[in-house]
Amino acid sequence: MLSLCYIGATMDLVLNAADYYFFTPYAYPATWPEDEPFRQITSLLLVTNLGALVLYFLFATLSYYFIFDHNLKKHPHFLENQVQREIKATVQSLPWISLPTVALFFAEVRGYSKLYGNIEDSPYGWSGVILSMFSFIFFTDMCIYWIHRFLHHKLIYKRIHKPHHLWKIATPFASHAFHPVDGFMQSIPYHIYPFLFPLHKVTYLVLYIFVNVWSISIHDGAYLVPDVLKHVINGSAHHTDHHIYFDYNYGQYFTFWDKIGGSYKSPSSFEGKGPHDYIKKQREEWSSRQNGHMDEKLLNGDSPKNE
Numbered sequence: 580m581l582s583l584c585y586i587g588a589t590m591d592l593v594l595n596a597a598d599y600y601f602f603t604p605y606a607y608p609a610t611w612p613e614d615e616p617f618r619q620i621t622s623l624l625l626v627t628n629l630g631a632l633v634l635y636f637l638f639a640t641l642s643y644y645f646i647f648d649h650n651l652k653k654h655p656h657f658l659e660n661q662v663q664r665e666i667k668a669t670v671q672s673l674p675w676i677s678l679p680t681v682a683l684f685f686a687e688v689r690g691y692s693k694l695y696g697n698i699e700d701s702p703y704g705w706s707g708v709i710l711s712m713f714s715f716i717f718f719t720d721m722c723i724y725w726i727h728r729f730l731h732h733k734l735i736y737k738r739i740h741k742p743h744h745l746w747k748i749a750t751p752f753a754s755h756a757f758h759p760v761d762g763f764m765q766s767i768p769y770h771i772y773p774f775l776f777p778l779h780k781v782t783y784l785v786l787y788i789f790v791n792v793w794s795i796s797i798h799d800g801a802y803l804v805p806d807v808l809k810h811v812i813n814g815s816a817h818h819t820d821h822h823i824y825f826d827y828n829y830g831q832y833f834t835f836w837d838k839i840g841g842s843y844k845s846p847s848s849f850e851g852k853g854p855h856d857y858i859k860k861q862r863e864e865w866s867s868r869q870n871g872h873m874d875e876k877l878l879n880g881d882s883p884k885n886e
Contacts, residue, residue: 590626591688592780594619597626619688623681631673635755638795642751646799653861654854656747656823665746668756675759676766683770692773696780708779715772715786716832722768724836727829730761739764747822748854749798793832800855802848809849810834816846819854823847 598613602622611618643662651657658664687694701707730740739761746753755762769790773783796803797818804814813830821828827844830837837843847853 590623590684593626593630594622594688597622616685616689620681620685623684623688624677627677627681627684628674631677632670634791635669635673638791639751639754642795642799646796646801647750648800648855650858651748651750651800651854653858654748656854658745661746661748662750662752665750665752665756668742669752672757672759672762673755676757676762679763680766680770687773693775693777694773694780694783695777698779700777701779702777707777708782711776711778712782712786714776715778715782718772718776719768719790720830720832721836723765723831724829724840726764726767727831728840728842730764731826731829744822744825749800749819749822751795751799754795754798802846802853810845813837816848816853817844819848820844820846823854 594613603609603613607618613619652661686692695701698705698708703710730736739758742758743753743756743761746756757765772778797813797815799815800819802809802814802816804812804816809816811834813828813832813834817828817830817834824844827842828834828837828846829840829842834843848855
């Protein structure tokens with residue numbers, strides 16, 4: 580669950596700000612130390628859930644109104660009241676996902692991760708910071724591919740991952756509409772990376788924003804990947820086919836692991852057979868029928884004005 584996993588990126592900084600501006604002066608007794616473990620866990624639960632909701636609604640709403648093609652709502656696979664159901668599924672799942680997530684955040688706050696705050700603490704200086712951004716993307720892409728594929732195993736899929744596949748024609752609000760176990764499992768790579776490799780806190784924050792936007796973008800139905808990269812980047816076209824056909828395109832950012840694992844499928848939209856093409860074909864057929872009906876009326880001597 581991306582909006583949850585990345586709040587922990589700079590959670591110690593967030594907690595310090597929350598303590599200074601709200602918790603210490605207004606919420607907690609002055610005698611309760613800011614670094615007391617139970618207080619930190621309580622604060623993490625509150626900040627994590629509030630932050631996750633704010634980020635989800637902010638980015639998903641912007642994408643839904645400014646990027647998502649609302650013509651897709653006319654597709655026969657688009658469910659009745661689907662947007663409301665996607666939002667409801669997300670809001671119900673977030674608190675449950677936050678429980679194990681906060682345990683990992685707590686470990687980060689207590690200093691058990693390899694997150695650092697000063698460039699001087701990087702083993703390789705600025706080059707290490709830049710390299711860590713790429714290694715983070717490639718590491719999490721690899722892990723999520725195999726976790727995602729595991730979630731499609733017949734013994735697990737129906738109970739855990741199928742709720743996310745209710746949305747065959749997804750909207751940006753489906754990006755976080757997971758079963759709680761599903762959402763947490765797919766966030767694990769983001770959590771374990773800073774425990775394994777050094778990572779600057781601000782870099783983690785930048786990556787957090789990027790990954791949240793990316794997760795929403797692959798559910799927006801807008802195929803914006805440049806042609807030269809469309810078979811390399813796992814964009815919305817690839818993920819749309821994953822929702823429709825289930826057993827293809829498990830990757831998060833790239834098609835690399837799908838090609839290695841034999842699960843790559845060239846998006847149907849690249850072949851003129853995607854959801855947008857279906858809507859376009861239906862419109863053309865409807866227009867053709869209307870024109871044919873009008874021609875028949877004219878041949879029979881009826882005036883269009885009298886219909």
